[in-house]
Amino acid sequence: MTAQSRLVLTEEIHAELREHLFPGDGKEAAAILICTRSPGSALKLLSKKVILVPHDECKVRKPDALTWPGEYLELAIDEALPQSLSIILVHSHPGGLFDFSLADDNSDESTMVSLVQGVEAIHGSAIMIPSGAMRARVYHPDLSGEDIAMVNVPGNNICFWPCDMSGQQPGMAFTSEMTASLSKLTAAVIGVSGTGSVVTEQLARLGFGKLLLIDHDQVEEKNLNRILNSTFADAKAGRPKVEVLADAVERIRGTRIAHPINASVFDRQAVLAVADADVIFCCVDSQQGRLICDLMSSSFLTPLFDVGVTIPTRLSRTGTPKIHDVQGRIDYVRPGGPTLSDRRIYTPESLHAEQLLNSDPEAHRERVARGYITGVQEEAPSVITLNMRAASACVNEFIARAFPFREEDNSDYAQTLFTLSGCLEDFASEASFAKSPNILLGNGDHEPLLGLPPLGV
Template sequence: MIARSSLVLTAPQHASLKRHLFPGDGKEAAAVLLCTRVEAAGIKLLVRDFILVPYAACERESNFLTWSGDYLENALDLADEDDLSIVLLHSHPCGLFEFSLADDRSDAQVMPAVFAGRSKRHIGESCHGSAIMVEHGAIRARLYDVNHRFSPVDLVAVYGDDLHYFWNPDRYPPLAVRRPLAFSDAMRTELSRLSACVVGVSGTGSIVAEQLARIGFGNIMLVDFDRIELKNLNRILNSSIADAEARRLKVEVIAEAILRYRCDVRVTSIPSGIGCADAIKAAAGADVLFSCVDSDGGRQICDLMSSAFLQPLFDVGVTIPVQTTGAGPSILDVVGRVDYVWPGGSTLGDRKVFTPASLAAEYLARADVASHSARVKEGYMPGSLEEAPSVISLNMRAASACVMEFIARAYPFRHDPNVQRARTVFSLAACEEEYSSEDGFSKTANDGLARGFKRPLLGLPILED
C-alpha cells in the first residue's frame, strides 16, 4: 500500500534538528518546521526551513516542555508569504515513540492558534502538524485539518547519501528491529509501500521499469510521450511487432507488461514529455525519481524536480563515442553513467551532466536543424558525444547499475560509505569502473529546494504558458 501522507527532510536538515533536540542533557527540546505542501498522490509536506527554539526560551524536563509563543508567531510570519504548513517538533529523550497525553493537550491548545494565524488572503484548505523525534533519529508525525482533527503521517523520509524511511507503526507493522536487509522479503515488503517515477521508458527506461516492478515497488509512474516503432524494437523490453505496427504508446506497452506479472501494483501511464506541467505535477507525488531520458532538457527538468519536491534522483545515460579516420569509423569507448542526486546535494547541473551550451544546442537542433548542423560543422558546438541508440546489452548493464544504486542507498550493503559513490562511470572498452564522491563536486546555492508547486513551476516561466 502506498503512503497517503508523508513528511520529507534532507539529511542535513535532519542532522541539524537532531543535534538541537538532543544536546545530551536528557531534556526535551523544540523546533518549528516550515513546510511546502504538495498534493499529488496524497499529501507531502516538504521541509523548506526550520526554527530552533533556544533552550533558554523553554522550560525543559525529561518528559515536559513549554516554550515562548514568540517563536510560533515568528514561524507564522515566515510561513505567510508562500502559505507554508507548520509542524511543531520536539524530542522524547525517554524513547517513547508515540504521542503522550501531554502532547495531545498541548496540540489541543496550540493548533487552533496556528490555524487562526493563517492570512485571509490565502484560499483553499491548509494543514499543520506536530511531530516527535527519538534519540536515534526516528520521527513520528501527525497532521491536523481545519477542523483540528488529526490523522497520522504514514511516512517520514530523510534523504541524503542514504535513504531513511520512518513508518507510522500503527499502520505499518515494523519490518525488523533495524532497516530491512537488501534483497530480502522485508525489502520487498517496504518497497510495496513506495512509489517510483520512471521518466523515459525506451532503451534504459523500459529495463529500469521492469526491474523496479519485479523488486516490488507498489506504485510505478511511467512518463514518455513517444510511441513504439520498428526501429526501436531491439532495445525496448516487452515491445512487439504488433505494438510497432499499431504505433502504441511506450508507456501503455510497459504498463500492460507489468500488469501481466504483478496483480498488487498500481501503474500510472503519463503519455507526455516531462516538460509538460501536468506530467511534472503528477510525478511530484513519487517517492523516488528515475531519469532515463536521452535529452539534456529532460535531465534538467528531472534535476529541478528533485530539488523542488525533495525527491532522490537516479540518472542513467549511455554513450558510444565514435571517431572517423581514413580507415573508416571506429569505436572510441562504450560508456555507461549513473548519477545519484539527493535533494540539497550537488545537482546534475552542478556536475555538468548538462550545461547551458548543451541545452542551447539541443534547442537549436529541434528549432533549426540546418543552422545547428552548420554550427557543429564550424566547431561552435560539441557534436562528438551524442546519446547513442545503443544495443540492449549496454542498456541492460547501465539500467541494472541504476537500480542497484537505489538499493544500495535504501538498504546499504557496500563496504564503503555511499558518499563515495555519487557518480559511477563504467567503460566496457577499458574494462574499468570509476567513482566520484559527493564531496568532489562543487555545489552552488539551490533556491529551488522544497519549492513545491510555487509559480512559476520549477522556476521556469515557460511551464506557465
C-alpha cells in the same frame, strides 16, 4: 491517514534537528519546521526552514514533558504567514517512544488552535527518537488529526520511516523485508525506452507499490531491439510506450501498480504526477529532459537517479568510424547536494545545441552528433546489453542507499562511470563537485512550477 502522505526533510535540516533535539541531558527539546507543500495529489510537506527553540526558553523540559514558548510560535506564524506555509512543531522523545503520548495530544490541542488561527494552512507536529527516526501528524482547519504515512530524509542514505513501523529503517537489502518496504514507495520513471524499460522491469519485480511511467513517444519497429516487453504488434499499432510497459507491469504484478502518463516531461500534467513520487529515475536521452528532472528533484525534495550511455567513435586510418569507447554513467542527486547542473551533465551550451537541433537540423549538423553512437547516424542501434548494464547499476545504486550495504560511505559514490572497452569503473564523491546556491530547493507548489513560466497555471 492516506497512504501517500509524506513529510520530507533534507539531510542538512534533519542533521541540524537531531543535534539540537538531543543535547545530551536526557530531556525533551523543541524545534519548528516551516514547510512548503507539494503540488501533487497527495499531501506532501517539504521542509524549507528550521527554527531551533533555545532549551532555556521552554519553561518545562523533562524526559517526558515539554512546554512551547509562545514567542517562538508567533515567530513561526510570522515566517509562514506571507506564503501560507505549513508549520510542524517537532520535539524529541529521549526515551525512544515512537508514538505520540497523551501529553503530546494535550499539547497539540492547545498549540494547534494558535497555528490554525494564525496561518490558513494545514499544520502539524512531529517527534524524533535518538536514532533520528521521525513520526508526524497533521491537523486540518477543523482541528481533526491525521497521521502522516511516512517521513522521508533523502540523503546520502535514503531514510524513510513509515508511521506503522517501530522507527527502525525497514528491511535488509535483497530480502523479502526489502520487498515489503518498497511496497510503500512510489517511483517515477521518466523515459521508458532503452534504459527506462529495463529500469521499469526491475522496479516492478522488486516490489514498488506504485510506478509512474512518463513518456510521450510511441513504439516504432526500430525500437524493438532495445525496449523490453515491446512487440511487432505494438510497433504496427503505434502504441504509446507507457501503455506497453504498464501492460507488462500488470502481467507481472497485477493492476493499480503502473500508472502510464503519455505526456512529455515538459507538460504540467507530468510534473504534477512526479510531485507524488518518493524517488525519480531519469532515463531520458535529452539535455532538456534532464534539466526538468533536476528541477523536479530540487523543488519537490525527491532523490534523483540519472542514467546515461554513449558510444563515442573516432576515425580509423582508412577514414571509417571506429568505436573509441563504450560508456555508462549513473548520478545520484540528493536534494540539497550538487545538482546535475553543478556536475555539468547538462550546460547552457548543450541545452542551446539541443534546441538548435530541434529548430534547425541543418545548422546543428556541423556542431554536434546525435544518438547512442556519436558521429554515426544509426536508426536502430543494437545497444540492449549496454542499456541493461547501466540500468542495473542505476537500480542497484538506489538499493545501496535505501538499504545500505556498502563498506564505504555512500557519499563517495555520487557519480559512477564505467567503460566496457577499458573494463574499468570509476567513482566521484559529492566533494568532487562545486555546489551552487539552489533557489528552487523545497519550493513545492510555488507558481510557476519549477520556476518555469510555461509550467505555470
